[in-house]
Amino acid sequence: MAYKETHNRFTELWLRFVIWREHNISEKTCLIVLALVVGILGGFAAQLLKYLIHLISGALTSHFSTTSENYLYLVYPVVGILLTTLFVKYVVKDNISHGVTKVLYAISRRKSRLKKRNMYASLVASSITIGFGGSVGAEGPIVFTGAAIGSNVGQAFRLSPKLLMILVGCGAAAGIAGIFRAPIAGMLFTLEVLMIDLTGMTVMPLILSSVAGATVAYVLEGYNCEFFFSQSEPFITSRIPWAIVLGVICGLMSFYFTKVMMVMEKMFSGIRWGWLKILVGGTAIAGLVFIFPPLYGEGYGAINNLLEGDVSKVVDGTFFYVDRDNVWFLALFIALVALTKGLATSATNGAGGVGGTFAPSLFVGALTGFLFSYIINHLGLGIELSQKNFTLMGMAGVMSGVMHAPLMAMFLTAEMTGGYNLFLPLLIVSALAYLTIQLFSPYSIYTMRLAKAGDLLTHQKDKAVLTLLKIDNVIETDFKVVHPEMSLKEMVDIISVSNRNLFPVTDSEGKLKGVVLLDDIRNIMFRTDLYRKMHVSRFMSAAPAHITVDMPMDLVMETFDKTNAWNLPVVDNDEKYIGFVSKSKIFSSYRRVLRHFTDD
Numbered sequence: 001m002a003y004k005e006t007h008n009r010f011t012e013l014w015l016r017f018v019i020w021r022e023h024n025i026s027e028k029t030c031l032i033v034l035a036l037v038v039g040i041l042g043g044f045a046a047q048l049l050k051y052l053i054h055l056i057s058g059a060l061t062s063h064f065s066t067t068s069e070n071y072l073y074l075v076y077p078v079v080g081i082l083l084t085t086l087f088v089k090y091v092v093k094d095n096i097s098h099g100v101t102k103v104l105y106a107i108s109r110r111k112s113r114l115k116k117r118n119m120y121a122s123l124v125a126s127s128i129t130i131g132f133g134g135s136v137g138a139e140g141p142i143v144f145t146g147a148a149i150g151s152n153v154g155q156a157f158r159l160s161p162k163l164l165m166i167l168v169g170c171g172a173a174a175g176i177a178g179i180f181r182a183p184i185a186g187m188l189f190t191l192e193v194l195m196i197d198l199t200g201m202t203v204m205p206l207i208l209s210s211v212a213g214a215t216v217a218y219v220l221e222g223y224n225c226e227f228f229f230s231q232s233e234p235f236i237t238s239r240i241p242w243a244i245v246l247g248v249i250c251g252l253m254s255f256y257f258t259k260v261m262m263v264m265e266k267m268f269s270g271i272r273w274g275w276l277k278i279l280v281g282g283t284a285i286a287g288l289v290f291i292f293p294p295l296y297g298e299g300y301g302a303i304n305n306l307l308e309g310d311v312s313k314v315v316d317g318t319f320f321y322v323d324r325d326n327v328w329f330l331a332l333f334i335a336l337v338a339l340t341k342g343l344a345t346s347a348t349n350g351a352g353g354v355g356g357t358f359a360p361s362l363f364v365g366a367l368t369g370f371l372f373s374y375i376i377n378h379l380g381l382g383i384e385l386s387q388k389n390f391t392l393m394g395m396a397g398v399m400s401g402v403m404h405a406p407l408m409a410m411f412l413t414a415e416m417t418g419g420y421n422l423f424l425p426l427l428i429v430s431a432l433a434y435l436t437i438q439l440f441s442p443y444s445i446y447t448m449r450l451a452k453a454g455d456l457l458t459h460q461k462d463k464a465v466l467t468l469l470k471i472d473n474v475i476e477t478d479f480k481v482v483h484p485e486m487s488l489k490e491m492v493d494i495i496s497v498s499n500r501n502l503f504p505v506t507d508s509e510g511k512l513k514g515v516v517l518l519d520d521i522r523n524i525m526f527r528t529d530l531y532r533k534m535h536v537s538r539f540m541s542a543a544p545a546h547i548t549v550d551m552p553m554d555l556v557m558e559t560f561d562k563t564n565a566w567n568l569p570v571v572d573n574d575e576k577y578i579g580f581v582s583k584s585k586i587f588s589s590y591r592r593v594l595r596h597f598t599d600d
Contacts, residue, residue: 014156018156018157018158021157022158027159027160027163028201030157030159031159031163031166031167031201031205032204032205032208034153034154034157034159034167034170034205035166035167035170035204035205035206035208035209036208036209036212037153038146038149038150038153038167038170038171038174038209039170039173039174039177039208039209039210039211039212039213040174040212040213040216041146041149041153041171041174042142042145042146042149042150042170042171042172042173042174042175042177042178042209042212042213043174043177043178043212043213043214043215043216043217044178044216045119045123045142045145045146045149045175045178046142046146046174046175046177046178046179046213046216046217047178047179047216047217047220047221048123049123049126049127049138049141049142049145049179050138050179052123052124052127052131053126053127053130053131053138053297053298054131055131056127056128056130056131056132057130057131057132057133057296057297060072060076060131060132060133061076061296064317065317066313066316066317067316067317068317069290069317069318069319070290070293070317071290073133073286073289073290073293073296073317074286074287074290075286076132076133076286076289077132077133077134077135077282077285077286077289077296077348078278078282078283078285078286079132080128080129080130080131080132080133080134080353081129081132081134081278081281081282081285081348081351081352081353082278082282082352083128083132084125084128084129084134084352084353084354085274085278085351085352087124087125087128088121088125088352088354089274091121092117092121092125094115094117094121096118096121096122096125096144096354097349097354098140098349098446099122099140099141099143099144099145099354099356100140100143100144100193100194100356100446101446101447102114102144103143103144103147103168103172103194104194104446104447106147106151106168107165107168107194107196112151112154112161112164112165112167112168113151113155113164114144114147114148114151114152114168115148116148116152118144118145118147118148119145119148119149119152120145122140122141122142122144122145122354123141123142123145125141125353125354126138126140126141126354126355126356128354129348129353129354129355130297130298130355131297133285133289133296133297134285134297134348134353134355135285135288135289135295135296135297135299135341135344135345135347135348135355135360136298136345136348136349136353136354136355136356136357136359136360137298137355137356137357137358137359137360137362138179138298138355138356138358138359139175139176139179139180139356139358139359140355140356140357140358141354141355141356142175142176142178142179143172143175143176143189143356145171145175146171146172146173146174146175146176146178146213147168147169147171147172147175148171149171150167150168150169150170150171150172150174150209151164151167151168151171153167154167154168165196166196166201166202166205166206167205168194169190169194169196169202169205169206170190170205170206170208170209171209172186172189172190172194173186173187173189173190173206173209173210173213174186174209174210174212174213175213176189176210176213176412177209177210177211177213177214177217178213178214178216178217179217180217180226180412180415180416181214181217181218181221181225181226181415181416182214182226182411182412182415182416183207183210183211183213183214183415184210184411184415185408185411185412185415185416186209186210186213186214187206187207187210188405188407188408188411188412189405189408189412190206191206191408192403192404192405192406192407192408193403193404193405193408193444193446225415225416225417225418226300226416226417227300227303227304227307227416227417228304228307228308229307229388229392229417229418229419230388231388231389231419231421231422233386233388233389234421235386235389235421235422235424235425239385239386239425240425240428242373242376242383242385242390243393243425243428243429244428244432245372246368246369246372246390246393246394246397246429247397247428247429247430247431247432247433247436248432248433248436249368249372249397250365250368250369250394250397250398250400250401250429250432250433250436251397251401251432251433251434251435251436251437251439252436252437253338253364253365253368253397253398253401254361254397254398254400254401254402254433254436254437255401255436255437255440255441256339256342257341257342257360257361257364257398257402257445258401258402258437258441258445258448260342260343260346261342261345261346261357261445262445262448264342264343264346264347264350265346265349265350267350268280268281268346268349268350268351269350274352277350277351277352278351278352280347280350280351281347281348281350281351281352281353282351284343284344284347284351285344285347285348285351285353288340288343288344288347289344291318291319292318292333292336292337292340293316293317293318294314294337294363295337295340295341295344298359298363299341299359299360299363300359300363302314302337302363302366302367303362303363303366303391303395306366306367306370306387306388306391307366307388307391307392307417309387309388311330311370311374311387312324312325312330314330314333314334314337315330315333320333327378328378330374331371331374331375331378334367334370334371334374335367335371337367338364338367338368338371341360341363341364341367342360342364345357345360357402357445358399358403361398361399361402361403362395362398362399364398365394365395365396365397365398365399366391366392366394366395367394368394368397368398369390369391369392369393369394369395369397369429370387370390370391370394372385372390372394373385373386373387373389373390373391374387389419389422389425392413392417392419392422392426393422393425393426393429394429395409395413396409396410396412396413396426396429396430396433397409397429397430397432397433398433399412399413399430400429400430400431400433400434401433401434401436401437402437402444402445403444403445403446404434404437404438404443404444404447405434405444406427406430406431406433406434407430409426409430410423410426410427410430413426414426474581474582474585475549475570475578475579475580475581476579476580476581476582476585477578477579477580478499478500479498479500479502479503479504479579479580480494480497480498480500480503481503481504481505481506481577482494482503482504482505482506482516482536483505483506483507483508483536484505484507484513484514484535484536484537484540485535485536485537486535486536487531487532487534487535487536488521488524488525488530488531488532488533488534488535488536488539489531489532491503491516491521491525491536492525492531495518495525501517501518501519502515502516502517502518502567502580503515503516503517503518504569504577504580505536505540506576506577509576510576510577511571511574511575511576511577512543512546512569512571512575512576512577513540514540514541514542514543515540515541515542515543515569516536516539516540516541517541520539520541521539524539543568543569544563544564544565544568545559545562545563545565545568546568546569546570546571546575547559547568547569547570547571547581548570548571548572548573549570549571549572549573549578550573556568556581560583566582566583566584567580567581567582567583568580568581
């Protein structure tokens with residue numbers, strides 16, 4: 001009872017404070033302050049996630065042998081997935097996978113509202129998954145966590161949906177900036193991946209949040225970069241053609257990685273029994289990690305080995321340790337690790353683990369860039385490419401292709417490695433990788449699911465506004481329904497009490513059979529001699545098309561354009577009549593949403 005009274009008292013005081021704020025502090029000023037708060041909280045959340053992952057992973061693997069195989073690799077990933085599944089099922093009680101996609105969906109369809117439990121659920125679940133060896137990244141979960149922090153802080157202050165969307169972006173930016181110590185990349189992630197427009201209202205909050213998140217990381221971890229990289233060899237202009245080739249290869253690798261992820265996701269979604277998913281996915285990831293230990297967790301150790309020039313360390317803890325000095329075996333091993341990373345990542349998520357594809361794309365990119373330069377150097381062509389430089393360029397290239405975010409990929413790679421002197425080749429590889437994957441897929445790995453469902457919010461104002469429109473809000477139901485067996489007399493009686501000139505025709509089950517236009521029967525509606533002889537089935541006509549209740553609004557507009565109709569009937573999935581949608585109602589709603597969408 002005491003707790004309830006205290007809670008009620010606190011709620012009352014908080015409501016008074018919020019009302020005071022609404023009367024005394026403008027929304028823009030409030031947004032700036034809250035962006036800073038969200039940035040700090042997002043930075044701490046990122047640091048906590050990294051700490052938990054390293055704590056669990058270090059405790060489990062610190063004693064592992066580097067000169068022979070480690071059989072516990074067959075156990076840890078399965079245990080991690082099992083613990084994560086139990087946590088999600090019995091504690092969270094919600095689906096928290098695909099965090100970035102869920103943030104995009106919340107922005108597009110749920111007015112940027114995320115649940116309170118999303119502020120901790122992904123953080124705990126992903127630390128267990130990754131710490132125990134799940135081959136996924138922590139960045140997707142921290143984006144989800146940061147976005148949830150921003151959303152709930154904004155909801156607590158009763159901000160409008162537009163400002164709430166900005167705070168969601170601020171939380172996501174802070175998460176990325178905090179986990180990588182990369183403030184510019186954090187802001188660019190929000191702009192390119194979450195597709196929030198850079199306007200006068202969004203630029204300052206995003207900058208503040210990103211800087212705050214990165215500052216927390218600098219204070220707690222120091223000013224060292226995420227990956228150790230020392231540029232011992234300058235990039236010279238004669239290497240530009242090789243950078244161009246690598247950009248195309250990274251684009252193709254990005255498409256391969258994305259395709260594998262989508263195919264595997266579809267396969268796991270077809271498995272209905274949860275325990276079978278754990279068995280199949282857990283067995284797959286455990287077997288892959290046992291054969292290829294670099295697939296364990298985020299794989300950042302392998303990236304550091306390549307950047308430091310310790311290539312042979314990639315085969316530590318495997319059957320193949322004795323072959324670590326064989327040039328072509330090493331190349332084959334790295335190629336197989338890069339090609340199986342997508343399988344390992346999708347198996348982890350498909351089995352019930354929680355993690356993102358951010359780190360896997362970095363991992364695959366590093367291996368791709370290194371392998372490209374490594375093979376060129378050993379072909380006897382008399383060409384010596386910097387393996388460290390090309391490893392860095394590969395990271396930017398594959399990330400750019402997978403996420404369709406070339407600017408973010410370039411700045412993130414430079415910020416988390418200190419490779420600022422490689423801006424030109426990073427830009428070349430990122431841009432070409434992005435252009436290459438565009439030939440195969442217009443959507444990133446995050447937006448592909450939403451695009452198929454018509455739920456994707458984009459930078460294109462027309463498409464964005466149509467996405468924000470919901471068909472439920474434009475359906476009109478004040479039409480008088482008639483039936484095929486009705487006589488002309490009954491039809492005239494209905495016309496006399498209707499203020500519409502259009503009448504849907506349905507059968508006894510409510511299924512749409514056609515329509516009656518007043519203009520089509522105007523010449524016979526006063527002929528009393530036909531009142532009993534003629535029935536609706538004689539003069540009704542087929543609708544030029546019909547709209548389904550779950551049809552995306554852009555397809556609705558396409559249907560109107562193709563038919564030149566002004567009104568179209570709406571039916572459910574069983575073809576039962578619901579109502580009509582008119583162009584005028586859509587245009588009116590479109591103008592209203594557009595004004596809100598573009599208002600700074």
